[in-house]
Amino acid sequence: MYRVSSRHLEADGRRAQAADGSLDRGQMTGAQLAELLAAFAAVDPADNDRFDPCLVVIGPAAKLTVRMAGGRLQVHDGRDHFAPAHEMTVAELRGCLDGRPGIAPAGQAARRGLALGALALGVALIGYSLYSAFQVQSVDRRPEVKPLAEAGEVKRRAAALAGTYATGARTGDRVIEVGGDGLIRFYELGARGPINDATDTYRLRRHDTTLCLVTPENGVVDLEGESLVYYRDTYLRRRPSW
Numbered sequence: 110m111y112r113v114s115s116r117h118l119e120a121d122g123r124r125a126q127a128a129d130g131s132l133d134r135g136q137m138t139g140a141q142l143a144e145l146l147a148a149f150a151a152v153d154p155a156d157n158d159r160f161d162p163c164l165v166v167i168g169p170a171a172k173l174t175v176r177m178a179g180g181r182l183q184v185h186d187g188r189d190h191f192a193p194a195h196e197m198t199v200a201e202l203r204g205c206l207d208g209r210p211g212i213a214p215a216g217q218a219a220r221r222g223l224a225l226g227a228l229a230l231g232v233a234l235i236g237y238s239l240y241s242a243f244q245v246q247s248v249d250r251r252p253e254v255k256p257l258a259e260a261g262e263v264k265r266r267a268a269a270l271a272g273t274y275a276t277g278a279r280t281g282d283r284v285i286e287v288g289g290d291g292l293i294r295f296y297e298l299g300a301r302g303p304i305n306d307a308t309d310t311y312r313l314r315r316h317d318t319t320l321c322l323v324t325p326e327n328g329v330v331d332l333e334g335e336s337l338v339y340y341r342d343t344y345l346r347r348r349p350s351w
Contacts, residue, residue, distance in 0.1 A: 110136045111206060113145065116306060117162040122148035125156040131308060142166065143199050150180045161301055168206025172326065174305070175202070187307060188326060255315050263313050266320065267291070270313075274337045274344035285330065285337055285344050287311070287322065295327055 113134040119126050122145045137145065145164070152162060157177055164175040165187055172187035176194070182202060183194040197205070257263050271289035276282045279298065286294040293311045296303040311322040311330070320332040330339045337344040 110138060111142050112167040113137050113142065114165045115163065116165075117160040118149070118152075118164070123151045125152050125160040125162040127160055139203055142203070146175070146182065146199055146202075149175075149177050152177060154179070159301060161299065161304060163306070165307070166202075166206060168203075168208075170208025171205050173202065173205060174307070185305065257313055257315065266313050270322075270332065273347040275347050276342055276344055278347075283342065283344070284347075285339060287337075293322060293324060293327075293330070 113136075115122070115132045115134060117125055117128070118132065120132065134145070149162070149164065156162075161176070166173050166175060167187070174185040174187045176183045176185075182197045182199070184197045184202060184205070185194050257266070267289050270287050273284060273286050275284045275298075280300055282298050284294075284296050284298060284303070288294075291310050291312070292308060294306070294308045296306040298304075307327065309324040309326045311324045314321050314323045316329075322330040322332070322337075324330070328340070330337050332338075333343075335346050
């Protein structure tokens with residue numbers, strides 16, 4: 110079974126829409142997911158380009174964001190907002206979701222020769238990479254966190270944190286929206302609206318003396334003054350004039 114939600118897509122899956130709300134489609138079997146993807150492929154190309162509809166599919170081994178281009182699936186890693194898209198068949202998509210070995214994105218075989226060439230260069234860089242790895246703390250490391258002392262403090266802090274934070278206001282800048290209800294949203298500013306959109310939950314915690322938001326899918330977001338720090342990028346609180 111797969112957990113499926115969608116954005117900018119009507120309930121029948123065949124038409125895109127301007128409404129920004131996410132639609133939770135619940136649990137689906139493989140056959141139901143394939144049927145929805147077939148409907149998604151029928152979206153008018155002009156509306157697909159204009160509204161950028163997408164599906165978010167969570168399986169046992171992966172969380173994937175699926176878009177459509179020319180009737181072909183374009184699949185992003187749902188936990189890496191900046192990873193490139195891979196063209197996949199429905200079978201390859203399900204293989205990635207299920208973690209089946211031997212399943213790879215369409216076209217990967219044609220890229221293996223290039224990968225082998227890159228391997229030689231990679232070997233030459235291993236020494237430098239190992240050196241760098243010991244000099245820089247990994248941004249993926251999850252710090253040891255502790256719960257806040259009082260429930261009242263959690264409520265006050267959540268209310269004060271609620272708002273929109275961004276690295277800037279131009280296309281390509283990234284945004285974090287923090288809700289007072291325990292929901293958090295990550296996305297990138299695209300030419301026609303948000304892209305690489307992901308919604309998660311958070312809990313307020315501390316590591317050392319720093320207040321942070323701990324999410325199950327997207328790591329740890331630190332609070333520094335009135336700004337958020339996520340993967341070493343600073344997100345300033347967005348003012349109404351932005």
